[in-house]
Amino acid sequence: MIKAVIFDLDGVLVTTDELHYQAWKQLAEEEGITGFMREDNLRQRGVSRMASLEVVLEKADRQYSDKEKAALAERKNNIYVASLANLDKSAVLDGAFEFIAFLKEKNIETAVGSASKNTPLILEKTGLAGLFDAVSCGLDTQKSKPDPEVFLIAADRLGVPYENCLVIEDSDAGIQAAKAGGMYALAVGAAKENQQADYRAADLADEAVRGIF
Numbered sequence: 001m002i003k004a005v006i007f008d009l010d011g012v013l014v015t016t017d018e019l020h021y022q023a024w025k026q027l028a029e030e031e032g033i034t035g036f037m038r039e040d041n042l043r044q045r046g047v048s049r050m051a052s053l054e055v056v057l058e059k060a061d062r063q064y065s066d067k068e069k070a071a072l073a074e075r076k077n078n079i080y081v082a083s084l085a086n087l088d089k090s091a092v093l094d095g096a097f098e099f100i101a102f103l104k105e106k107n108i109e110t111a112v113g114s115a116s117k118n119t120p121l122i123l124e125k126t127g128l129a130g131l132f133d134a135v136s137c138g139l140d141t142q143k144s145k146p147d148p149e150v151f152l153i154a155a156d157r158l159g160v161p162y163e164n165c166l167v168i169e170d171s172d173a174g175i176q177a178a179k180a181g182g183m184y185a186l187a188v189g190a191a192k193e194n195q196q197a198d199y200r201a202a203d204l205a206d207e208a209v210r211g212i213f
Helices: 017-030 038-042 049-057 066-086 096-105 119-125 149-158 172-180 207-211
Strands: 004-007 109-113 134-136 165-169 184-187
Touching: 004 149, 017 038, 017 049, 017 066, 038 049, 049 066, 066 119, 096 109, 096 207, 109 149, 119 134, 134 149, 149 165, 149 172, 165 172, 172 184
Parallel strands: 004 109, 004 165, 109 134, 165 184
Antiparallel strands: none
16 A cells, blocks of 8 residues: 655656756866767766766766866756756646645655755745655765665655655656665656556656556
């Protein structure tokens, strides 16, 4: 029985994918790194900032030290955070508010489990803050998806057994993480064809999502 739902953030509740892509692209251009494309950006879905940086640096013509990598990741984040200045409720994806309300009516616990360290800021600016019983994000974790750590922390904060949790994800790494944590997985968006998932739907507005409950 599903007693809790853990939401990924980007691509599930809100759309900031384009902002991330533009920030990484700007960083690449500033470093003289060519060839970073949207196809590369797809590989950055659901993983940590440092793992995402490695995707960019694959195209670099030199090696970067750990200190340099940390500085690059910070630069990218500064570019990205600056782009969040105008973020508001319009960034929330179709069906998100309604589905959260539906779960509350069903007395199902809710949490956010995101690799992003900017999760609290994004939730605040989009009007989603305060709607969840727990939040787990990149500020709390040491390992990135497909490791299940971020979801396990969310479940622990809810006090719900892992086998009673459903994770909603739009990335293959996120689906893999959910299954590794012994949880149910609902694939939406870019991951909706993922066969590892227990359930699949276009987005949170899809009636098939409510049918799970």
